[in-house]
Amino acid sequence: MYHxxxxxxxxxxxxxxxxxxAALARAGDAFAADxxxxxxxxxxxxxxGGAAKPDKPVWRLIGDAxxxxxxxxxxxxxxxxxxxxxxxxxxxxGLMVFEREGGSFSTADRLLVDLLASxxxxxxxxxxxxxKLDMLFRQFMPAxxxxxxxxxxxQAALGGxxxxxxxxxxxxxxxxxxxxxxxxxxxxxxxxxxxxAAVPVIINHGGTVTTFIGDALMALFxxxxxxxxxxxxxxxxxLAMQSELEAVAALEPAGxxxxxxxxxGAALVGNIGSNERRTYTAIGDTVNVASRLEGRAEPxxxxxGQATCAxxxxxxxxxxxxxxxxxxxxxxxxxFKLDGLHEPRAHRGTxxxxxx
Numbered sequence: 001m002y003h004x005x006x007x008x009x010x011x012x013x014x015x016x017x018x019x020x021x022a023a024l025a026r027a028g029d030a031f032a033a034d035x036x037x038x039x040x041x042x043x044x045x046x047x048x049g050g051a052a053k054p055d056k057p058v059w060r061l062i063g064d065a066x067x068x069x070x071x072x073x074x075x076x077x078x079x080x081x082x083x084x085x086x087x088x089x090x091x092x093x094g095l096m097v098f099e100r101e102g103g104s105f106s107t108a109d110r111l112l113v114d115l116l117a118s119x120x121x122x123x124x125x126x127x128x129x130x131x132k133l134d135m136l137f138r139q140f141m142p143a144x145x146x147x148x149x150x151x152x153x154x155q156a157a158l159g160g161x162x163x164x165x166x167x168x169x170x171x172x173x174x175x176x177x178x179x180x181x182x183x184x185x186x187x188x189x190x191x192x193x194x195x196x197a198a199v200p201v202i203i204n205h206g207g208t209v210t211t212f213i214g215d216a217l218m219a220l221f222x223x224x225x226x227x228x229x230x231x232x233x234x235x236x237x238x239l240a241m242q243s244e245l246e247a248v249a250a251l252e253p254a255g256x257x258x259x260x261x262x263x264x265g266a267a268l269v270g271n272i273g274s275n276e277r278r279t280y281t282a283i284g285d286t287v288n289v290a291s292r293l294e295g296r297a298e299p300x301x302x303x304x305g306q307a308t309c310a311x312x313x314x315x316x317x318x319x320x321x322x323x324x325x326x327x328x329x330x331x332x333x334x335x336f337k338l339d340g341l342h343e344p345r346a347h348r349g350t351x352x353x354x355x356x
Contacts, residue, residue, distance in 0.1 A: 012275065019340070028198075040086075042096035054097050054213075058083070066092040071113075080104045084113050086121040093124040159272020165223050166234035166308065167206065167263050168288050169294035170198065170241065171216035173258035190255060191215060197244050198258070205237035206230075210281045215256070218291075220282055223269045231311040234262050235341060238302040246300075261294025263287075263305035289333055292326035296335060306334035315342050 020227045037054055039046040040061075046062070050345040054062065057076045065072040065083040067090060082098040082105050087290040091306040096117055100107065105113070172178075172194065179187050195217065199209055202219045206227055219237070222230035238260040245258050265286035272281055290303055309318050323332035 005052045010355060036253075037097040037100040038094065038120075041092060046094070047060070054081075054099070055079075058097060058099075062095060063096070065095055069108070074262070075104075078102055082093070082110070082113060086117055086122055086124060088124045093121065096120070097149040125318065135248040147172075160268045160272065162266055163223055163267065163269045164230075164269050165269060165282055165286065166221040166230045167267065167282060167290035168202070168219040168221070168234050168238055169216065169259065169262075169291045170219075170238075170258050170260045171214075171294060172256035173259050173299045175215040178252075178256050189291065190252060192243060193251070195249050197248050198241050201236075201241045201244050202237050205240065206233045207237050208280075211278065216294075218281070218287075220269070224280070225284065231264050231308055232315065232341075234304075235312060235316065235338060238304075239261050239338065239340065242300055242302060257298055257299030259294055259297035261290050261292070261297055261304070262302065262308050263290035264294055264311055266303075285329075288328065289326070292324075292329065292333065294334055296321075296324055296326065302338040304336050304338050305337070309334075309336045309338075312341070 013081070022232075023208060031145055036220065037048055039048045039053075041047070058081055061072045061074055064070075065085045069085050069087050071084045071214070073081065075078065075081070078101065080103060082100075084096045084098075085092045086094040086095075086096065098113060161312045172191075176187040178190070182190075194215075194318045195212070198217065202209055202216070202217075205221075207219040207221050209217055209219050219234075221227055221234045221237075227233055241260060242258065249255070263286055265284075267284035267286045269282045272283065273279055286307075293303045293305055303321065304312075304318065307318055312318070316336075316338060318336040318338050321335040321337055324335045325332050
């Protein structure tokens with residue numbers, strides 16, 4: 001493989017071999033009598049896939065084309081060689097090499113080569129951008145949800161709809177006092193340690209992290225992807241978070257501890273904000289109650305609302321906390337401390353206990 005100097009990596013989504021194959025097929029149709037090679041830059045290395053690489057006399061032309069981002073041509077022992085770089089975001093993302101025995105490239109040939117190169121460079125640029133979007137989405141939501149948003153960007157339009165969801169809130173009890181006696185670097189380090197442990201747990205259970213507010217986070221289940229078992233997923237995530245965070249808490253014996261609140265019900269779910277800036281979230285009494293339940297939980301506890309407990313049914317190992325009067329709500333809220341779950345068991349080989 002050839003390593004041209006000064007080349008930046010261009011990350012693309014999907015398999016490079018697939019892109020190579022499709023592009024070579026198009027170029028082969030237009031230049032059937034010529035030898036056509038296509039190389040993509042990966043980690044500063046020119047990758048020609050499974051195809052044969054150009055021979056050494058062509059390498060100098062390749063280096064010039066990549067460095068100068070301009071087509072380069074020459075003749076070697078009765079053959080004409082044309083090297084065309086693929087410019088992506090101001091640098092070379094790859095190149096195309098055309099070799100013709102006993103002839104030369106006409107003006108019409110060069111125009112067609114430029115058209116092919118421009119089209120492929122655009123594909124590379126688009127896949128690079130989609131790759132960045134894909135990586136960004138996967139930091140906040142499960143892989144299948146990220147795939148939906150990348151494949152259908154219209155889902156990111158402003159608007160919302162009413163949907164039953166399970167909302168999980170978590171924050172650090174004692175965070176304010178910890179912040180008062182700690183340096184900013186210590187505070188940020190603590191938050192990163194807790195969130196680095198908590199967020200993967202939520203995502204692994206199918207939740208979508210929608211908001212970070214200081215030391216708190218909010219996650220949704222059954223949105224944007226439909227999840228018939230969203231109540232169970234949220235309950236599992238809350239308990240798994242507390243278990244996972246025990247190791248983090250052990251590093252800060254006198255530090256804050258996570259508490260979790262979960263509530264289930266109807267909410268307006270969608271993209272809220274403006275055309276310039278928006279956020280995917282849920283709004284409504286269900287969300288407010290989830291936040292209040294989290295505020296009434298003790299460190300290390302998971303507190304759930306009545307609707308969540310009812311939906312879990314006999315699956316839940318829960319203790320009633322009675323009717324709690326919560327801030328901003330006239331009616332009291334029935335709350336339960338979730339101690340664990342009796343996981344659903346299969347019956348007769350095919351049926352599974354369903355949530356109510």
